[in-house]
Amino acid sequence: MRRGTNVHALGGFNQIVILDTIRRTRDGLSRVEIAEQTGLSAQTVSNVSRRLLDEGIIREAGQRILGVGKPRIILELDPTGGYAIGVHLDPAVITYVVLDLDGRVVAHHSTRTPSGVTPDRVILDMRDAIEAIIDEAGVDRARVLGVGIAAPGPLDLDRGVVLDPPLLEGWHGVALRDALAAATGLTVLLEKDVTAATVAELWTSSAHERDDFMFFYYGTGVGVGLAIAHEAVRGATSNAGDAGHIIVDPDGPLCSCGRRGCLGDAIMPRRIVGRAISSGLIAAPGDRLDGREVDEGLARIAALAASGDADASTVLDEMADRVAVAVVTIANLLDLDTVVFGGPYWNRVSPRILGRISASVNSSDALVTTHPIAATVSTIGDDVAAVGAACLVLDDALSPRPSALLISG
Ligand SMILES: [Zn+2]
Structure with a gap:
């Protein structure tokens, strides 16, 4: 449990500790309960709650009678107290979401990733x-916590730099984080797509419900996000997966x-569709195989199979079988018990292959774990990486960190 401190100079830290305690309790908490759980006086x-109420970050949610004594006023997070923007840059699609303070999606938009334009142009499009x-979400811009x-x-x-993604044409050493921050005037956090998707799954599942899992990401490329003990695994340079x-x-x-x-080469959507075209299974949609054609090609293969x-x-x-x-x-390597599938192209193939993957994994002679592996589909859908990116902003704004104490002290 996170404990606060009553030293006056650390009011900012206490505020975050109290907010964090409130947001982790779905039904809200009384001031007495907050004091008990945080160790604060x-x-x-009382002082911090008053400030948070005045700022519209928490609200009173009725009264509750707890044992003897007078009813206590319950405090809960006010979902409209702050908002986070999530952006997912996939080589085929750019997705935008707005999350309220409770982590609910209040607005969503997606657009094809433009091809043949510079990253600078794409960043300006992102700003717009x-x-x-x-605007669409009707959100007060002053309440936007970041992107x-x-x-x-x-x-x-x-450094907040996109180094050299193999599938994102023309993006070499692009300082995406700082460029978008300069363009929007907002704080920007950068995360690898598969890790962001994993973070979204962690946010929407309670502790112990889903602790040790992989997020199998099926987008333009194929990647794996990892969570162990309900924490996302990032690795030495945050490029795990x-x-x-x-x-x-x-x-x-x-x-x-x-x-x-190799896995990526064997099952990448573009390769699957390309091979189906060259074998005559489906007709070539045109000279180029861009995101839209790949998506339609996968849909046609799935329809034929059905x-x-x-x-x-x-x-x-x-x-x-390759995925399995x-x-x-x-x-085996990490003793995981669940695989969650998702990403922009997953739903095209999922109805046909999820059951076979599950059967193939759990009957594999190579599976050494003593428990079955649950194979499920992300309930967040195509927005999953964008939602995860926005969750990082909420986490950054709402999670108390010891470093805040060091700075304040
Ligand atoms: Zn290889």
Whole structure:
């Protein structure tokens, strides 16, 4: 449990401790309960609560009778007290969400990622889209706590730089965090896409419900977000989760790494659709295979499989088996008990392959864990990485940290 301190100079820290205590209790808390849980004095809790009420960050939510004595006024987070913007930059789609202080999505917008334009242009488009979604949500701009942005790795998180994502054309060493902060005048936090998706799942599941899991991200690229003991795993440079070169088919096509049958190459949407076109399963939609064509191609393969086409069924069955090999490898390594699937293209293939993946994983001779692996689909949907990016902003604004004590002290 986080304990506060009654030293006057640390009022800011106490405020965050109290907010954090309130927001973690769904039904709200009385001032007496807050004092008990934080170790702060009744006077400190009273003063800070008054300030938070005045600022519209918490609100009174009726009275509750607890044992003997007079009824106590319950305090709860006011969802309209603050908002976070989440942006997800995928090579095919850019998604924007606005979350209230309670983590609920109050506005959503998505747009195709423009191709053939500079990152500077894309960042200016992002600025316009952020301003538009703040307007659309009817949110007081002064209550926007910041912007979280999820982007494909590798990233240099310390410098806020998108280094060289293999699938994001023209993005080499782009200082995305600072450029977007300068363009919007808002605080911006950067996170790897798969980690952001994992953070969103952590926010929407209670502790112990989902503690040790992987988020299997199926976007333009394929990646894995990891959570252990209900915490996102980031690694030494916050680039954890690159599963692209796990070998899932030793006789598969040659990968850029020189080996055969790597996961990313085997199941990447563009590759699946490309192979279906060259084998004559589906017609080529045009000269280029951009995000829209890949999406439509996957949908056509899934529809063919659903109508009983044997070749289309084989394509998706093989994909399911390749995914299962990777899931078993990662689940074994980290003793995970759940895999959550999601990302922009996942829903195209999920109805057909989720059951087969689950069966294949749990019947695998290579699975050494003593418990079954649950295979589920993200309930957050296509917005998952954007929601996770916004959750980072809420976490940053609302979570007490010892470093705040050091600075104040
Ligand atoms: Zn490879």
